[in-house]
Amino acid sequence: MSMPKSAEAIKNNLHVHVLESKNFKTVTVELKFQTLVDRATITERNLLPGVLRAGTKRFPTASAIQDELDDLYGASLQLYQSVSGNCHILTVQMEYANERFIENENNLEENIFGFLNELLFNPKISQVGFDKNTVAQEKEKLRKNLKASKDDKSSYAGERLIDEMAIGELDSIHPSGYLEDIDKISETGLYATYKNLLETARIDVFVAGDVNPEETKELIGAVLSGVPDGSDKRLSGGAALPSDVKLVEKPKTIRESDEIQQAKLHIGYRTQTIFTDADFEALMIGSMILGGHAGSLLFTTVREQHSLAYYVGADLDLYSDKMIIFCGIAPKDYEKTVEIIDEQVAILKAGTFSDEVLEDTKAMMIGSYQQALDGIAGIIATEYQKILTGTLKSPQDMIEKFKSITREDIQRATSKLERDTTFFLTSKGEE
Amino acid sequence: MEKLNFTTIDEVVYTEQLPNGLNVILIPKKTLSKTFGIFTTDFGGADLEFIPYNETEAVQIPSGTAHYLEHKLFDKGDHDVYTEFGKLGSDANAYTNDSETSYYFTTVGNEIENVELLLNFVQDPYLTDDTVNKEKGIISQEYQMYADIPEQRIYLAVQESLFAKHPVRHEVLGTLDSINNMTKEQLLTAYETFYHPTNMTLAVSGNFDTEEMMTAIRSNQELKKFPEIGPFTRVYPNEQKEVHESQQILHMNVSVPKMMIGIKEYVGEIPSKELGMRKLLTNMTLDYFYSRSGTFYQELAELELIDSSFIYTSVIDKTFGFTMIGSNSAHPELLAEQIKKQLKSLSSADLEEQQFERLKKRSIGKTLRRMNSIENNAQGMIWNRNRGLSYFETIPAIQQLTLDDWKTFLLSWIDEERLTVCTIMPE
Numbered sequence: 001m002s003m004p005k006s007a008e009a010i011k012n013n014l015h016v017h018v019l020e021s022k023n024f025k026t027v028t029v030e031l032k033f034q035t036l037v038d039r040a041t042i043t044e045r046n047l048l049p050g051v052l053r054a055g056t057k058r059f060p061t062a063s064a065i066q067d068e069l070d071d072l073y074g075a076s077l078q079l080y081q082s083v084s085g086n087c088h089i090l091t092v093q094m095e096y097a098n099e100r101f102i103e104n105e106n107n108l109e110e111n112i113f114g115f116l117n118e119l120l121f122n123p124k125i126s127q128v129g130f131d132k133n134t135v136a137q138e139k140e141k142l143r144k145n146l147k148a149s150k151d152d153k154s155s156y157a158g159e160r161l162i163d164e165m166a167i168g169e170l171d172s173i174h175p176s177g178y179l180e181d182i183d184k185i186s187e188t189g190l191y192a193t194y195k196n197l198l199e200t201a202r203i204d205v206f207v208a209g210d211v212n213p214e215e216t217k218e219l220i221g222a223v224l225s226g227v228p229d230g231s232d233k234r235l236s237g238g239a240a241l242p243s244d245v246k247l248v249e250k251p252k253t254i255r256e257s258d259e260i261q262q263a264k265l266h267i268g269y270r271t272q273t274i275f276t277d278a279d280f281e282a283l284m285i286g287s288m289i290l291g292g293h294a295g296s297l298l299f300t301t302v303r304e305q306h307s308l309a310y311y312v313g314a315d316l317d318l319y320s321d322k323m324i325i326f327c328g329i330a331p332k333d334y335e336k337t338v339e340i341i342d343e344q345v346a347i348l349k350a351g352t353f354s355d356e357v358l359e360d361t362k363a364m365m366i367g368s369y370q371q372a373l374d375g376i377a378g379i380i381a382t383e384y385q386k387i388l389t390g391t392l393k394s395p396q397d398m399i400e401k402f403k404s405i406t407r408e409d410i411q412r413a414t415s416k417l418e419r420d421t422t423f424f425l426t427s428k429g430e431e
Numbered sequence: 432m433e434k435l436n437f438t439t440i441d442e443v444v445y446t447e448q449l450p451n452g453l454n455v456i457l458i459p460k461k462t463l464s465k466t467f468g469i470f471t472t473d474f475g476g477a478d479l480e481f482i483p484y485n486e487t488e489a490v491q492i493p494s495g496t497a498h499y500l501e502h503k504l505f506d507k508g509d510h511d512v513y514t515e516f517g518k519l520g521s522d523a524n525a526y527t528n529d530s531e532t533s534y535y536f537t538t539v540g541n542e543i544e545n546v547e548l549l550l551n552f553v554q555d556p557y558l559t560d561d562t563v564n565k566e567k568g569i570i571s572q573e574y575q576m577y578a579d580i581p582e583q584r585i586y587l588a589v590q591e592s593l594f595a596k597h598p599v600r601h602e603v604l605g606t607l608d609s610i611n612n613m614t615k616e617q618l619l620t621a622y623e624t625f626y627h628p629t630n631m632t633l634a635v636s637g638n639f640d641t642e643e644m645m646t647a648i649r650s651n652q653e654l655k656k657f658p659e660i661g662p663f664t665r666v667y668p669n670e671q672k673e674v675h676e677s678q679q680i681l682h683m684n685v686s687v688p689k690m691m692i693g694i695k696e697y698v699g700e701i702p703s704k705e706l707g708m709r710k711l712l713t714n715m716t717l718d719y720f721y722s723r724s725g726t727f728y729q730e731l732a733e734l735e736l737i738d739s740s741f742i743y744t745s746v747i748d749k750t751f752g753f754t755m756i757g758s759n760s761a762h763p764e765l766l767a768e769q770i771k772k773q774l775k776s777l778s779s780a781d782l783e784e785q786q787f788e789r790l791k792k793r794s795i796g797k798t799l800r801r802m803n804s805i806e807n808n809a810q811g812m813i814w815n816r817n818r819g820l821s822y823f824e825t826i827p828a829i830q831q832l833t834l835d836d837w838k839t840f841l842l843s844w845i846d847e848e849r850l851t852v853c854t855i856m857p858e
Binding site for chain 1: 519521540565568575578579687726729732759797800826
């Protein structure tokens with residue numbers, strides 16, 4: 001794979017990244033609209049993918065859109081929204097066949113961008129805003145989703161932990177929106193939110209696959225004509241990261257109960273270290289030693305040695321100052337599990353883990369970065385990470401840094417870990 | 432080593448059957464940095480009865496045996512195999528489904544060492560009463576975790592309702608009882624038959640030297656002794672054509688009811704060619720009518736009978752086939768009725784050439800996306816070869832399908848007596 005050149009701005013708000021690679025039978029395009037996450041609009045933002053997917057002026061129904069996608073040789077289309085740290089991102093992704101593998105096809109790339117332009121900038125609208133029925137349907141869908149998400153106990157416990165731990169921080173805003181906001185959303189208000197998104201978002205376009213960079217850039221400039229002119233509200237690099245890190249004032253424990261057989265234990269730690277800090281790579285390795293693989297401290301003790309859990313692990317949020325330990329255990333094993341977790345965190349901080357786990361973890365982390373670069377999704381994600389974090393730190397730079405990490409580096413980085421909030425969802429009668 | 436050149440899709444595959452019976456498939460891709468290796472036995476949760484080579488009596492093993500063995504092969508008493516892969520900088524894992532158990536790794540570098548480790552740990556079981564007993568707690572926790580997930584429960588309920596006797600009706604994990612009563616002897620009985628090289632395939636895809644890799648695999652196998660055995664016989668009970676139960680209602684702690692319709696596709700063993708064609712046509716049909724843009728999906732959405740949890744899935748295999756369509760729904764009964772009506776209308780649907788051509792294009796696009804992944808390609812090669820099909824010729828197979836094939840399939844696809852409705856209601 002040839003390494004991408006730095007992005008070129010076609011307009012001052014449209015950054016184009018062409019990532020050439022001959023490894024794939026398809027070409028992937030991703031458009032990313034990035035703004036700060038906002039409690040006031042998060043629920044509306046959740047409706048946009050479905051509303052845009054429902055129809056455009058030229059393709060007014062979902063089946064008309066599908067017919068067009070089929071005619072584009074079975075191209076796939078995905079719209080989704082996500083939150084990374086402080087940022088909300090609407091992504092539109094298309095993947096289409098490399099013309100080499102199909103018969104009688106030559107304007108596919110141009111037609112794909114034409115389709116994207118139609119989908120994003122010519123949605124089906126009425127006099128007052130988006131199509132009324134579509135908005136009503138999407139509202140209903142979101143309402144059902146939010147109700148049903150309570151049935152996934154592990155993600156519920158994860159969300160409750162962040163609610164309690166990150167009070168007042170942007171990452172405590174629920175990425176999937178809020179039930180109580182849904183009723184007041186109108187087709188007019190939603191349309192205004194969409195217009196506002198186009199005008200204020202930073203827009204990045206990624207094209208990855210076996211394509212000609214010059215032709216592709218020209219094509220985007222000519223065909224993606226609907227991109228509005230930029231304004232000075234648009235985010236520059238690094239907007240996803242918190243501006244300051246928090247200390248723990250007083251650790252707290254929250255217990256809830258529900259009709260479940262397996263209890264969920266989630267523990268949040270403050271790291272006092274963010275992506276751009278020199279210690280971050282050491283913290284990443286430390287978190288992985290603690291609970292990132294089957295040879296990790298938590299897996300080998302909580303699961304293998306004490307048979308307390310089927311799953312247990314630690315996750316470091318790349319875009320904040322938090323690390324979360326999670327596991328599913330029998331309700332009666334709470335004290336024992338917490339005790340073992342504390343012991344293992346202490347071993348991590350003291351640096352008394354084995355050489356073996358240190359070397360294994362480094363090798364795995366390096367391997368996983370190299371592997372990510374073998375896939376289209378990984379190539380685009382690592383490139384976008386640079387924008388979200390505002391660094392030029394490439395995956396290759398990080399791989400070099402991982403190689404040089406020592407036990408002392410990990411000790412220094414993880415000694416800053418502080419337990420903040422413990423959330424325990426247990427079975428009724430056990431609380 | 433036989434070289435298969437699939438020029439239209441830009442893939443070259445090398446295959447060889449070793450003297451001990453092991454099938455090897457190599458799919459080199461030198462432009463990548465990673466390598467994926469997978470070692471699969473044609474033995475899954477639905478293989479519960481067989482007549483070993485040279486014997487006449489059928490042997491039965493408890494449900495959950497394949498999955499239990501999968502867990503135990505990683506355990507070497509004083510250490511865990513995961514950590515050995517870790518030392519090589521790779522990730523290893525395994526899965527068991529109804530028809531196969533697979534062990535796999537992904538690595539960058541040390542490709543040959545990883546393949547050797549994969550072969551060695553699977554071919555050298557360490558089973559003692561102690562290690563077998565130790566696993567009971569872990570697998571029971573795994574069982575409990577799935578038991579709390581409504582999506583899992585309803586999937587299992589459908590399988591149970593569809594099949595009266597075929598072991599695919601059982602949960603791959605087994606029951607809490609079968610897990611807690613598992614013995615070393617039972618695991619070894621299964622191991623001896625199903626983990627013999629004649630019943631296994633090794634596939635490696637990614638960045639490695641083909642000659643060196645094949646040489647290393649050959650020498651690794653030459654050093655090992657396996658009893659010389661011939662074929663064993665799998666025993667399946669005579670399964671009835673119609674469903675076992677036409678409906679099942681469960682109660683769980685859910686906020687919205689869940690409904691899933693099951694279609695029992697066929698019973699008995701079906702020939703490769705039919706299997707390949709049925710798999711394509713079933714998936715194409717489901718995609719056409721029930722994907723987000725499909726007419727049937729749209730109808731259900733407009734009637735507000737479904738939400739975004741709507742799902743369909745299909746498993747088409749040698750001795751069993753089933754399809755599931757379902758969703759969370761405030762009106763599970765109306766939803767079931769509506770989907771049944773839609774499915775039944777298909778035998779007389781008015782379908783045109785243009786629709787089918789579009790559908791074929793869609794299916795080809797999807798196949799190309801899937802073939803971007805070396806993991807999919809290794810797994811797909813094994814699955815298809817074990818069933819007499821050619822994975823990298825999926826696109827030509829799609830191109831050859833005709834509108835008449837589709838119409839013929841739809842004419843007999845649905846039959847009331849092969850449908851079941853499972854529902855989960857709030858407690």
